[in-house]
Amino acid sequence: MPRPLGFTGARLDRADQVRTNEAAFAAALADPRARCLVLDGIDFVPGEGGGLCWEPFDPADDRAVMLLGLDEAGVPHFVREPAPSQRIDARSRTVMRLLPMLSTEEAALYGGARSLVDWHARHRFCAVCGQPTDLFRGGWGRQCGSCNAEHFPRVDPVVIMLAECEDRVLVGRQPGFPPGFFSALAGFVEPGESLEEAVARELFEEAGIRVADVTYVASQPWPFPSSLMIGARAVAHDPALTLDTTEIEAAMWVDRADVRAALAGDMGAPFMAPPPLAIARFLLEDWAA
Amino acid sequence: MPRPLGFTGARLDRADQVRTNEAAFAAALADPRARCLVLDGIDFVPGEGGGLCWEPFDPADDRAVMLLGLDEAGVPHFVREPAPSQRIDARSRTVMRLLPMLSTEEAALYGGARSLVDWHARHRFCAVCGQPTDLFRGGWGRQCGSCNAEHFPRVDPVVIMLAECEDRVLVGRQPGFPPGFFSALAGFVEPGESLEEAVARELFEEAGIRVADVTYVASQPWPFPSSLMIGARAVAHDPALTLDTTEIEAAMWVDRADVRAALAGDMGAPFMAPPPLAIARFLLEDWAA
Numbered sequence: 001m002p003r004p005l006g007f008t009g010a011r012l013d014r015a016d017q018v019r020t021n022e023a024a025f026a027a028a029l030a031d032p033r034a035r036c037l038v039l040d041g042i043d044f045v046p047g048e049g050g051g052l053c054w055e056p057f058d059p060a061d062d063r064a065v066m067l068l069g070l071d072e073a074g075v076p077h078f079v080r081e082p083a084p085s086q087r088i089d090a091r092s093r094t095v096m097r098l099l100p101m102l103s104t105e106e107a108a109l110y111g112g113a114r115s116l117v118d119w120h121a122r123h124r125f126c127a128v129c130g131q132p133t134d135l136f137r138g139g140w141g142r143q144c145g146s147c148n149a150e151h152f153p154r155v156d157p158v159v160i161m162l163a164e165c166e167d168r169v170l171v172g173r174q175p176g177f178p179p180g181f182f183s184a185l186a187g188f189v190e191p192g193e194s195l196e197e198a199v200a201r202e203l204f205e206e207a208g209i210r211v212a213d214v215t216y217v218a219s220q221p222w223p224f225p226s227s228l229m230i231g232a233r234a235v236a237h238d239p240a241l242t243l244d245t246t247e248i249e250a251a252m253w254v255d256r257a258d259v260r261a262a263l264a265g266d267m268g269a270p271f272m273a274p275p276p277l278a279i280a281r282f283l284l285e286d287w288a289a
Numbered sequence: 290m291p292r293p294l295g296f297t298g299a300r301l302d303r304a305d306q307v308r309t310n311e312a313a314f315a316a317a318l319a320d321p322r323a324r325c326l327v328l329d330g331i332d333f334v335p336g337e338g339g340g341l342c343w344e345p346f347d348p349a350d351d352r353a354v355m356l357l358g359l360d361e362a363g364v365p366h367f368v369r370e371p372a373p374s375q376r377i378d379a380r381s382r383t384v385m386r387l388l389p390m391l392s393t394e395e396a397a398l399y400g401g402a403r404s405l406v407d408w409h410a411r412h413r414f415c416a417v418c419g420q421p422t423d424l425f426r427g428g429w430g431r432q433c434g435s436c437n438a439e440h441f442p443r444v445d446p447v448v449i450m451l452a453e454c455e456d457r458v459l460v461g462r463q464p465g466f467p468p469g470f471f472s473a474l475a476g477f478v479e480p481g482e483s484l485e486e487a488v489a490r491e492l493f494e495e496a497g498i499r500v501a502d503v504t505y506v507a508s509q510p511w512p513f514p515s516s517l518m519i520g521a522r523a524v525a526h527d528p529a530l531t532l533d534t535t536e537i538e539a540a541m542w543v544d545r546a547d548v549r550a551a552l553a554g555d556m557g558a559p560f561m562a563p564p565p566l567a568i569a570r571f572l573l574e575d576w577a578a
Contacts (some may be wrong), residue, residue: 005483008482008485010482010561112479116481119480122417124416124419125415125419126419127411127416127417128414129414130419130420130421149411153480154445157446188444190303191442192401192402192512193297194297194507195517216505219483219485221364228484230484
């Protein structure tokens, strides 16, 4: 793999044995070395050197707490729910502009923390019975005080794929994309289908093409809000497109020279490629190489 | 691939364009050819020929309805929520004994229907605000009548993997497994990690081994209740094991002869292999071949 994928490479030990053991979790909370990630809502706040910003863990703070993990020296790293005065806007993309300030490991750690904090904020009530729930398992789940149902953070698998036909690949743009921007087609995996079936279904639904020979390429978490992006390739034998224009505004087959020009940011490239953090860019790099 | 994986191969067109278009959905409900899957709670009821059992769609029935899809002739296939008198026990495995009565396509169709019906049964309330929610999008989501939040069926990605070391692979057994039964190790993917990272984390947490070179093998939906099983292999350089005995009661390295004997059901095999529907069996077959 030529470079780590965006939002991968976090170095903390997630320490499941601490999350699930009340005494060990209490000891982590009481550790004088413990640190807490500074967030503004669910966005990170850049530190002086440009990275993530940490503060000493304050036991007097009564906001709910989640254990992100332990570093190599065993220092517990936590994150807290936002203060009631902080608004969360999970659809905001302002943090995207700040992400290049983070190292690969920091972006991965932040991405996981963001997904977790955002999930708690949107899951305060029990989906089974409607009553309030409380954090448990070191912040990696919620339990209903009324019916005892347990709820765990969502991870939503998404297939994202390049269909290949006659030495060209298919890129498309959604209505909300910036001008000139094209990416790999993608969609959520549904109950009752494999990854390979989801790839074939999405390409047919969105672009009207039938594919075979779906192959896995790579994966990355995508914390907007909690997707697991699963990158694939597939082979189409007929390049004729029928677009679902509610999902895809435009799509086109591009060859390796087109893709290389887009990746290089050439002014004459036929499209603008996805940013380095996105697995779509990795899929294009991998295919062009 | 030597054979289709369990719970894959459903033939119905999921018809997203019908789910999301109110007029098209109303037309499907009014189609005189429409059929409804017969369930007992969330278990299927075998038909006379041994397959799934369908009944004409009854517009007078007021139970909530979900569109499974359209067959090749455009006939809409639905499933309904269970009647209030029917108990749902998502942990029941009685249906496992009946599954061999279904064809591959029927098992896949039933698996998706089971996950969907079970999700609705456990998500009647809004996790954001605690108020009741209603079905929308042809039964493929719920919307809150109070805060308007939209909720979609969960698909929980799980990594399941064979670690390989010195031409042997690692199999383990959970405390609740039948006697002699061993399988591939597995665990839920968490927010903030790739599939490859989840494989490495789970193998270290459960068996104390460090792996590299994680490669994807295959995937299958697993409707107990809504997992997406993602099968992988990984390479370990040191076979020393440290088991997390709350998760894994026993684990052992087995060679190709052991695996072939287990797959063949030999009396002298060192373990009992997973059943044909499980991707764990496919991983063992794939490795032994």
